Amino acid sequence: MIAFDTYVTDRGFYVQEYPWTLGFSGAGTIKRLGAKVNGLSVGDRVTFFGMGPSRSKSLQECSVQPRSVVSKIPDSLSLEEASTIPDNFVTSFYTLFNQLALPLPSSFPAQTPPPLSKTPILVYGAGSTAGVYAIQLLHLAGYKKILATASKKHHEYLRSLGATDTFDYNSSTLVEEIAKTVGEDGKVLIAVDCITADGTLAILGKIVSPLGKIALLLPIKEGNAVIGGQEQRMYFEVAEDSNPFPKGTKIVYVRTFNYQKDEYLKQNLMPKILPRLLDSGYIKPTQVRLLEKGSFKERVGTGLDLLRNNQISGEKVVVKVP
Structure with missing residues (x-):
């Protein structure tokens, strides 16, 4: 489960019909295949990005997925670990190699350094699950x-x-510390905001270069952090009269659900690229907060409360379906 699930339950955000099932990432065993599905077999262990309608969500006994959002997983990876991967892995990959237009390596690890290999790249909120995968992908x-x-x-x-x-984002001298590490004019040319709240934008406005690019993982949240509930306003574009970034800075608004508009990513990211990275051990899952006690309703309720109250850091909430 992710904070986005609280937007769905508390605000009806992204809900297309009722009743609506939760869960954007999941893992399980294939029970049945469509006639034209290639590369998978009944009994395979897989993880999936359930971004479609209710029948494609993860918090249910059976989930129906298109082939393009399913990845086979190695025996070394538990289903609980695998279920933490898809949504944030896809978000990070899409942000870096599509939205920010960093060159996509022909293989991972890259055999030759990219053109900007020595240019400082900042991942703000790197302890989040999206940040964890962004760090791994940049390194690879x-x-x-x-x-x-x-x-x-x-x-x-x-x-x-x-x-x-690494920098403590609670530090009162964060901007100065990053500037010292970057050197020259002290400004970063490429940045990703994995939190994307009013407070993080204000800080990044002092760090990002007017010649640079910053990717904002939408939606933008009111305040300084991600919180659940209806009291937090969300918006999708920085207002011109309150833009904290220097004039000239390119703002990239990341909507992960659009990633399949890129035909290459649709055909390769989940079906081929992620399985290879998992098989090789180059991509490691985030830590798991497994909820398996109590009724299914109680497990889901506990997970939502953990997310609403911002009690999860460096972990992914995983609900085991009975």
Whole structure:
């Protein structure tokens, strides 16, 4: 489960009909295949990105998916671990190699360094699940200066994934610390905001170069963090009269659900690229907060409360379906 699920339950966000089932990522075993499905067999263990209607969501006994959002997983990966991957992995991959237009390596790890391999790239909110995958993908793509902001308890973990410099986003001197690490004019040319709230935009406005690009993982949240409930306003574009970024900075608004408009990603990202990365061990899942006690309703309720109250950091809430 993700914070987005609280937007669905508390605000009816993205709900297309009622009743509506929750769960954007899941994992399980294939029970039946359509006539034209290739590369999978009944009994295969898979993970999937359930971004379609209710019948495609994960919080139910059986889920129906198009082939383009399903990845076979290796025996070394548990279903619980696998279920943490798809939504945020896809978000990070799409953000970096489509929305920010970083060159897509012909293989992972990249055999040759990309053109901007030594250019500092900032991942703000790197302790989030989207941030964790962004760090791993940048490292695999050959980038040598990966800056990550997160709470201190995540720094060692993020460095193990490929972050070269870590910063405590609670630090009162965060802007100065990043500027010192970047050098020259102290401004970052490429940044990803994995939190995307009023408070994070204000900070990043002091860090990103007027010649740079910043990707905002939508929606933009009111305040300083992601919280559940109806009291948090959300919007999808920075107002011109309150834009905190220097004039010239390119703002990229990331809508993950649009990723399949890229035909290459539709045909390859989940069916081929992710399985190879998992088989090789190059992509590692985030930590799991497994909910398996109590009734199914109680498990889901507990997960939603954890997300609403911002009690999850560096983990993904996983509800085991009875």
